[in-house]
Amino acid sequence: MFAKVSRTTAALALAAIFITPAAAKDKLVINSYGGAYEQIHRKLVIEPFMKKYDVDVQVITAYSADALAQLRAQKAAPQYDVIHFSGGQEVVAAREGLISPIKAEELPNAKDLYPFAVEGLARGEGPVHAVAAIGLLYNKDTAPKKPTRWADLWDPAYKDHVVLTDLSNSYGLLGFLMMNKVKGGDIKNPDPGFNAVKELLGSAVIVSTSPELQQNFAQNDAWIAPYAQDYAYTLRKAGLPIEFVQGAEGTPAVYLTANLVANRPNQDLAKKFIDFSISPEVQEGWARELRYSPTNKAAKLDDALAKEVVYGDKAVAGLMRFDPVEVDAARASLIERWKKLIAR
């Protein structure tokens, strides 16, 4: 298998030499999100890809909203080949024709992806290459019992030890939408969520950033908080006894997608890059390094690792997604209402 792959690679490389004699290496321009994420992105995807296909990949640090703004501005002459989004911007980008549809056959690894990761292809979006799941973080040493459901946030057993995250934080927003859903609301009707949060206000701490959450677990005797699975790992690395559980009612998540930019000359190579991003090896790496959940069924994780991400058919079945367009439209008004609710 491996030999075959490398022979194909060699053939491709050889072909590349004949087709573009003496020319510079092929080059892809992509975005990444900076910080620890970008470091791991380079190590897992970008550098191995450059080596494998003998090409150059130029990385520009741009968060999703920025990246979408740049794509719009560059519509006449796009500068990116592959664009990564984490906030659902691919839905908008596809609608505006900024990214090209990809057929599943064009991505050899797509056949191994879970259905949720490729359903966007039909709408002209790229595949989901990683998932940051939102669930309940709890302190396994001090919490009286292990939470199992989102509704446990209102369990009197955790009273005075609940931490909620401000809606200006995107994980906080998804956590709130889930609490709202559990209480019977939806994006257009957030009343149940706000009423339910109101019940908690007297006894919960509200934070607005990840480090504040860490501080509450470390110093303020916090027991339970809705937040992201990858951050539970960050807290464990900091020496805190924090575990993550998927709420029984469902697991909202941040979906990281890799998209093919429209009207670029080298779409074939860009597709190879996207395919590389969804390969089992790369996905295993994301899970190992940052605890992002794989979207590829073929990704092999050892047992210890598998427990710390959303892994296997049963766990994956719990994943759900709030419509990114609706969330984006409601964001500002939800945040303002939230601010008014929590202000003392």
Next chain:
Amino acid sequence: MRDRLEDLSLAGPGILLLALAFILPIVEMLRLSFVGTDGSVTVEHFVRFLSDPYYLGVVWRTIYLSILITAICAAVGFPLAYVMARVSPQLRLWLIVLVILPLMTSVVVRTFGWMVLLGRGGLIPVVLWKLGLAGRNFTLMHTEAAIVIGMVQVLLPFTTLSILGVIMKIDRRLEEAARTMGASFLATMCNVVLPLAMPGILAGSLLAFTLSVSSFITPSLLGGVRLPVVAGSIYESATKTLEWNFAAAQSVILLVGVLIVLMPYIRLSERRHG
């Protein structure tokens, strides 16, 4: 003629810097605050802010906390400055160093220090718990008291030093005269020192008040998201919900508010100088 040229060339860099770094941004902020979502000229952002009880509540919290902080700074700063002015020059130097020393560290670092001291399990709540004055879960974090404590610590040097400068200039013989005429220490303070020190107290309070209504880091770290102040609300609008025009309108309101407070203060201190 040449004098004016020389003056201008000397003041030039300063004026240029002021124009680029202060006037230009303020003009741009004014412009933004009147631009609607569709690009037209509008006062909708001002209406939204001034007609909403939530934002008025934020303004009210900012004002009364600032008044409280200013009052405490003046009340603590005046006796401290008086003592500093009346001790030997050597001791005074050490006291000034002590007062200035905290300014050598960043406000953020000092605020983090307060977070440790005031948080659950921190020194102050633990002492109160041991003394039986508070519950074990007691915390001062995310309270208005925390904001006041943190801000007073940040602003006290400014008030003290402005008062010190004025008290130093008060002729000691005036106090001695008052005492020999039979006035008690307290009466001397109230009738002689305090009135003469008033310009310094006014200047120091002014400084403390304007700095505290516009402060943002300390209230947001010690008060948390549930105790918003105007500066924090501007930050939220500008960086979290990306409503720049609304943020600009809030900034204009804050600026105008500070100017309105400054006016009588300036009048008052002018009269005292005149």
